[in-house]
Amino acid sequence: MKRGKRILKVVWENVWVGSGMVFLLCIAQFFRLSQWSLESVKEIAGSMFAGGLVIVSAATLMLMVYSRYSVYEPLKIFMGYTRKKSFEDMQFAKLLSALFIALISAAAVTFGRWPSVKTEDLTMVFWGFVLMMLVQGAMELLTILYLKTRKQWIVLAAIVVACAGIGGFVGYNVMAIIDAEDIIEIQMSFLFLQENPLLWLLVFIVVYHLMEYFSWKLLKNLEIRI
Amino acid sequence: MSEKILQCRGIVKEYRKQEVLHNIDLTLEQGKIYGLIGRNGAGKTTLLSILSAQNPATSGDVLLNGEKVWENSRALEEIFFSREISPNAVGDSSGLRVKDYLEMAEAYLPKWDKNMAEELVELFHLDKKKKTLKLSKGMLSMLSIVLALASKAEFTFMDEPVSGLDVVAREQFYRLLLEEFTESGRTFVISTHIIEEAADLFEEVIFLHEGRILLKENTQELLEHSIYVSGRAEEVDEAVKGKEIHHQEILGRSKSVMVRLKEGETLNQTQGITLQPMNLQKVFVSLCAGEEE
């Protein structure tokens, strides 16, 4: 399998795990609501699916990054792969995963709000993409730090947070379905983002690149033990 | 066929301000089986991991045919260090199964011989579906051996490959190693504690003691030039005067000592002393004891 195919395989796994989970939840919600109309489907797709996908994926992507860097990338390096190529592979995987998920979310939003799609909705998807990149970057840095220092708590903490994130969303939705509450509108109303979007974007870009810088700095001279 | 040489120059390795390897210079030639012999903590694993770019040296270089090995794909294709697989390592690698290792090997080791791997897995009765954390020490050793042999890497390193194997499995391994060596002429560096068993396999031996290379020599020549002299102290002293000696032991009026002769040197003529050949293990122990004196 060539390098590109291998990366896409990782991306594919990243994408369908999150999507699958959220999709099932939405199906459940749909049946629970029993409003067999296109409107209902659109409603669910537009907010619950689109928003939920991003939140859940943020968490699952974090777990994926941890798993890649703690198990597979060291094994690749052990077998003669360079750290540089491994890092590059991961950059592609992170970017493409976040991108595809964002695109699916955007598609869902578009479908959900059709024909009156607002820019705000798509902007939310964009911030979702940013969120996914940031959490992946953070997990990358933490995991590489863990490989270097072998201090368990670092990653344990991050995993707990990731699981809390997924668990919280899933749990809340399941509870909602059981309690017959209304559709969860994932507003992601981070108003502060609205106020100064460009500034925030700049901040996020800087933060992301700092994380990448340190991740690589640690990785390039890392001792690998499998 | 051009001769490939794997070389390291001035390798120093520090862990938390402690020097573990001191200025190591080593040249490994293609087509030999080397024995890397040293006590626990001598630095064998560290040295092998540095030679295979798994571990960065604090200073010094590792070169393959003059090219630096570190992060060099082309060079790394020729080197493989099949270290002990520990299920307690970082992350969840304990969850990996035998077949996962084999699949990764197929994907990332460029010269991987799948057929050989399958044969060996069967020979060793390794259950491909089993997770590494469920494998016994012996089975883990066998997995490392499969990876090492089937990698077909020009320079293959093994770290204590027979630890955990019973005596019959060990003999099996030595024969497999020899068979692969005679067929392919690959270079093997095997680090081991169980010196005597493997001594006959090594064309050259490298003694590593407390992070320094004590010697690197052709095994047969080393043994031919190492003599165990014993007898009355005065006579022994006379016989070994001017020669390199190690590890003197005195008991009453008798004395014994290991002598290392140089090419063409012989012992001084004396009566009444016993000369005995030494095996590799004895030579190693004597030299180590000598270092510590």
Next chain:
Amino acid sequence: MQELLNQEKSIYLQIKEMIERDILRDILLEEERVPSTNELAKLYAINPATAAKGVNLLVDEGILYKKRGIGMFVAAGAKEAIRKKRREHFFEDYVKAMLAEAANLGISKEELIEMIAWNQGGKENE
């Protein structure tokens, strides 16, 4: 062949001597093929370079010769050559040590000759 290796002597010398012994015992006949160094290495679980060293000594002495692409063969007249060589070394290899030990124990030359003639023990048997 098929003997065990011991620690008394260099491995390659033992290989050499084993082949010589087999030639003397007609286990290996002249103009017959001798196992290759790789076969010897595998048989005795030793490094092929070591086996080769022993074999090469025999080639140097003219006991074996190489046929390109086929292998090693016992030279014509090898048996006689080995016998001759061993006779020449007999004194060095066996007699000298015996004389030294006899001197250590105070056994006289006459006693030694008697022992050889009668092919049995010493004074105890009188």
